[in-house]
Amino acid sequence: MFAVLRRFTRPALAATAATLLLAGSSAFAQNIPAPNYDEAKVPKFELPDPLVAADGTKIATADDWRDKRRPELLDLFAREMFGKRPSVAPEKIKFEELTSDSNALGGKATRKEIRIYFDAPNQTPKADLLLYVPNDRKGPAPVFLMPNFEGNWATTDDPGVRAFEIAGHFWNAGKTPEQTRGHVKGRWSFDRIVSRGYAVATLCYEEVDLDFDDGFKNGVHPLFGERSDAGDETASIAAWAWALSRALDCLETLPEIDATKAIVAGHSRLGKTALWAGAQDERFAAVISNNSGCGGAALSRREFGETVAKINKSFPHWFCGNFKKYGADVNSLPFDQHELIALIAPRPVYVASATRDTWADPKGEFLSALGADPVYRLLGTDGFGDVKEQPKPDVSVGATIRYHLRTGGHDVTDFDWIQYLDFADETVVNKR
Numbered sequence: 001m002f003a004v005l006r007r008f009t010r011p012a013l014a015a016t017a018a019t020l021l022l023a024g025s026s027a028f029a030q031n032i033p034a035p036n037y038d039e040a041k042v043p044k045f046e047l048p049d050p051l052v053a054a055d056g057t058k059i060a061t062a063d064d065w066r067d068k069r070r071p072e073l074l075d076l077f078a079r080e081m082f083g084k085r086p087s088v089a090p091e092k093i094k095f096e097e098l099t100s101d102s103n104a105l106g107g108k109a110t111r112k113e114i115r116i117y118f119d120a121p122n123q124t125p126k127a128d129l130l131l132y133v134p135n136d137r138k139g140p141a142p143v144f145l146m147p148n149f150e151g152n153w154a155t156t157d158d159p160g161v162r163a164f165e166i167a168g169h170f171w172n173a174g175k176t177p178e179q180t181r182g183h184v185k186g187r188w189s190f191d192r193i194v195s196r197g198y199a200v201a202t203l204c205y206e207e208v209d210l211d212f213d214d215g216f217k218n219g220v221h222p223l224f225g226e227r228s229d230a231g232d233e234t235a236s237i238a239a240w241a242w243a244l245s246r247a248l249d250c251l252e253t254l255p256e257i258d259a260t261k262a263i264v265a266g267h268s269r270l271g272k273t274a275l276w277a278g279a280q281d282e283r284f285a286a287v288i289s290n291n292s293g294c295g296g297a298a299l300s301r302r303e304f305g306e307t308v309a310k311i312n313k314s315f316p317h318w319f320c321g322n323f324k325k326y327g328a329d330v331n332s333l334p335f336d337q338h339e340l341i342a343l344i345a346p347r348p349v350y351v352a353s354a355t356r357d358t359w360a361d362p363k364g365e366f367l368s369a370l371g372a373d374p375v376y377r378l379l380g381t382d383g384f385g386d387v388k389e390q391p392k393p394d395v396s397v398g399a400t401i402r403y404h405l406r407t408g409g410h411d412v413t414d415f416d417w418i419q420y421l422d423f424a425d426e427t428v429v430n431k432r
């Protein structure tokens with residue numbers, strides 16, 4: 001119950017802020033229809049073919065995909081949805097180990113906290129990466145990298161994790177950091193992950209960029225250089241995704257980590273972020289989207305649950321200005337979300353839904369995974385295996401593309417983690 005309340009409280013607040021900011025604009029004038037939850041009322045739509053280029057040519061070979069279609073789609077997603085892909089001088093990025101304890105998780109793990117400076121000469125902005133590495137391992141450990149909402153200390157009641165104020169932190173407004181210690185530990189199966197031989201790393205996304213609409217002035221945005229007036233300003237999801245790549249830079253420097261086996265994962269808005277990070281940065285060996293919904297794995301054209309019009313209104317800062325024009329006509333989008341998943345090909349991808357998470361459109365998430373299959377096949381993988389229909393709940397299906405529909409609500413549970421660990425074993429550690 002509490003999780004449900006929390007989920008709806010914050011967007012309501014954000015929506016209020018967005019309402020004020022958008023008053024008078026055309027986005028505000030647009031009437032947002034009530035969400036549709038009736039399968040019979042999903043409009044007819046045709047998905048763009050990922051294997052047809054913008055100029056109409058058929059993409060027939062892996063080289064065509066790599067040289068023509070993949071760059072074209074990356075550019076389209078950047079220009080029309082997430083905003084420009086940032087580039088920041090590498091010498092601005094620095095890492096500093098803050099703490100290390102080889103006796104964490106009852107002696108099973110070494111815990112480290114490493115500060116990532118995004119603009120080292122100025123010491124800020126920065127984000128602290130929390131890392132658990134299994135002590136019982138034969139070599140460098142494969143690693144899950146998954147951003148968190150409320151602060152590293154909220155993922156665990158391990159008292160060794162520092163709790164600190166994040167100025168402007170929206171999720172924990174009105175609470176002291178200590179009051180949120182361990183608050184979402186149920187989402188983080190650290191013990192299980194480490195026992196299976198994986199390291200796990202997380203950082204709080206609001207250290208990178210606060211999650212509200214301030215016209216892209218706060219967090220890491222000022223580092224991204226010239227502002228764009230072409231509607232393609234780097235938006236917040238893109239900023240968070242960029243930071244995940246910087247976290248991977250950091251993991252690459254650690255001898256105890258095998259950064260060639262880094263799996264980027266995310267839940268909800270951070271699932272959208274993980275998909276965009278994984279689509280762009282091919283160093284991520286695999287990608288996991290947990291209940292990412294609209295703007296993540298779910299197809300925009302289905303208009304089931306949250307829609308493009310609604311998400312643009314509630315969270316205008318997640319996507320760039322150009323994305324706003326598609327709310328009224330999703331069929332004019334030059335892509336759909338199956339092509340975001342296709343950008344991860346041929347690397348393994350896991351899309352997970354939950355039965356009660358109808359806002360995120362579980363079926364649209366499934367169809368998106370299915371829609372990426374032709375690209376995975378073209379690139380020589382077994383794609384979604386023999387999957388054609390959405391499976392019944394609580395069964396993991398697929399091959400290099402994988403999917404499950406967990407019984408329950410919008411969350412990350414131990415069930416999810418068990419599937420992700422099996423997936424990582426089969427597709428990343430013992431490659432198919």
Ligand code: GTR
Pocket residue numbers: 007011267268269270292293294306311314
């Ligand atoms: C919702 C939002 C979703 C999802 C979620 C979350 O209310 O509408 O797109 O991202 O927040 O991040 O928890």
